[in-house]
Amino acid sequence: MRTTQRFAGRTMIVTGAAQGIGRGVAMSAAAEGANVVLVDRATLVEEVAAGILAAGGAALSVNADLETYAGAQAMVATATAAFGHVDILINNVGGTIWAKPYEHYAEAEIEAEIRRSLFPTLWGCRAVLPGMVERRAGVIVNVSSIATRGIHRVPYAAAKGGVNALTASLAFEHAADGIRINAVATGGTEAPPRRIPRNTQQQSEQSEQESKWYQAIVDQTVSSSLMHRYGTIEEQVGVILFLASDEASYMTGTVVPVGGGDLG
Template sequence: MIHPHRFKDQVMVVTGAAQGIGRGVALAAAGEGAQLVLADRSALVNEVAQEAAALGAQVVVAEVDLETFAGARSMVAQALECYGRIDILVNNVGGTIWAKPFQEYDEEQIEAEIRRSLFPTLWACRAVLPAMIEQRAGAIVNVSSIATRGIYRIPYSAAKGGVNALTASLALEHAQHGIRVNAVATGGTEAPPRKVPRNPQALSEQEQLWYAGIVEQTRSSSLMKRYGTIDEQVGAILFLASSEASYITGTVLPVGGGDQG
């Protein structure tokens, strides 16, 4: 924790908050005084809400499917009903489902990857904008990835490239409304095993080899030759969300040990 009161009296919406980086953002922000809306389609988000409340935060849980605009609108409506405003939106939903060469993906898998890693950010930004425009203030931090230049997950890479373009264009369009929009391009990140796996099917021997290729490429592309930690990603996300970054917008910050993506 850098500043115990950095987000005092600010309303922060965190998507994908049930585990991983989203959980890390939620708990760190709770410790720094934020009032929280934690969104996820997994009921596990309620456990994170309890952890955040134990740190003294006021917390609202939105169990929604952010692959749909209806889910994003419901999340924003719950936030506004409780707090009357939204100061910060952290878009964290996403993550590759399959690991294999592009020619091995079928049509349904490609569409599923785009729905998973682009649409939740797109929908959440669209849903929150009217409130931020009306209050003429707000900060959006999108979680992207250095995998925009990577192997064996091309649909995911394309989705995160879309997140980067969305970030730049929204920043240009809405700076006039006092809204800052930035992204953190996360590198490989060490995390506990997912409680809800993105792909529940066991990997075949060939798929394990392809996934090992991703790990090797990620480490070799990092100048530091390692994966990062959740805390290292959270620190960058919360910096861009905070007033310390008040003159930064339209930026994609790579946090990948020197890999620029």
Template sequence: MTSTRFKNKVVIVTGAAQGIGRGVALRIASEGGTVLAVDRSDIVNEVVQEIKEGGGTAAGFQADLETFAGAQAMVAECLARFKRVDVLVNNVGGTIWAKPYEHYEEAQIEAEIRRSLFPTLWSCRAALPFMLKKKRGVIVNVSSVATRGVHRVPYSAAKGGVNALTASLAMEHTRNGIRINATAPGGTDAPPRRVPRNQAKVKPSARDTVWYQGVVDQTVDSSLMHRYGTIDEQVAPILFLASDDASYITGTVVPVGGGDLG
């Protein structure tokens, strides 16, 4: 049976060019949703083309969601093109560097926070006025179980902020007909990134490789299943929370880490 959970719904998916975001955009379209696929990279247009070739409805939009202007432009584009926003999936984020905290430079700490907290903060702020006007809407934030993890302290702090944002927004706006939840993915097997998070593209040193392996080892050890998850295993709970199947769930962060609760 083909699901139509998102029929007649307009869904913004951020970070839609690769990885989990791409999987979310494709699945929502396959379940009848109209998708605005948003990313900083023009690769997002390939995702839109794939959706259209499968008979779905989608448009792409490039924006820098580390800025409020970028988030505002995204929502304005969705309203101009599709007239409404029913669901917002905030997927932008991800570790840029992996190292013990004392080795992070000031600029690197700030970059990690801008990457993994501000896109969600700005996008929620940009979408809320329309949802409040209509007295309905759903927001799903993508956090991480790495709020407890090694060699990623700035990223962990950013995702802790996403968790707090999720809970606080739900307390403010569930009474206004808006549900806000998050998933917290654990380690996830994904194809190599076509656009690296570290734009400097610096080849990792032997020490960098050891530090990153520490992240991998801790991730696997912390999971009761002792493995990484798949893209599909991360997409499914995001879609559940975004759909009416989760109509009595709000203010919740759902760990999706094979038993690692973060």
């Protein structure tokens, strides 16, 4: 457990906070003094917020569909009503839904991958920036992926490439407003089994071919890492919170790869 108070008195929105990296970020930030607004469309996020409150932290859970403009606007409005303003936004929603060679993706699947892994970050930035511009202060950390250079998840890679471009362009546009915008390109990360899968097919047994396609992603991820292993949630959280803190005050427009040496 972290013992510093880097985020004391600051309000931080963490999206995708019900599970995995988002949950880890929210819990660690709360332990460091942040007023944490945990956002997810899964009601599991309420359990995470309750745990933070029980430990003496400040937390508010919000159920929202961040694949929509309205969902992101409602998220920021709720956070502002509760805590006055938003200091930090961690855009964490995203993740591969299907794993297969690109020629096997259906039209609807390609669109779903882009909606899942690009639009929540686009809408989140759009929703939070007016308040940050008005206050001439703020930090955004976007969660990207080293999968921008990988196999069997091309639509996801394209979405995360968009996140990287968004990060660079917005940082350029808003540096004069006192706003820092960076991204973390996460590598393969060990995490507990998802309580809610990204697609219903994951609830049933994969076909032999689907298992081979997915295993190829795992093998490529490990082989591309100089450390030849997956990282931990804590290793990703540490870098995300570093970029969100004043310790990274001279960093903006940067995509930091956290993949054991795989630069994506």
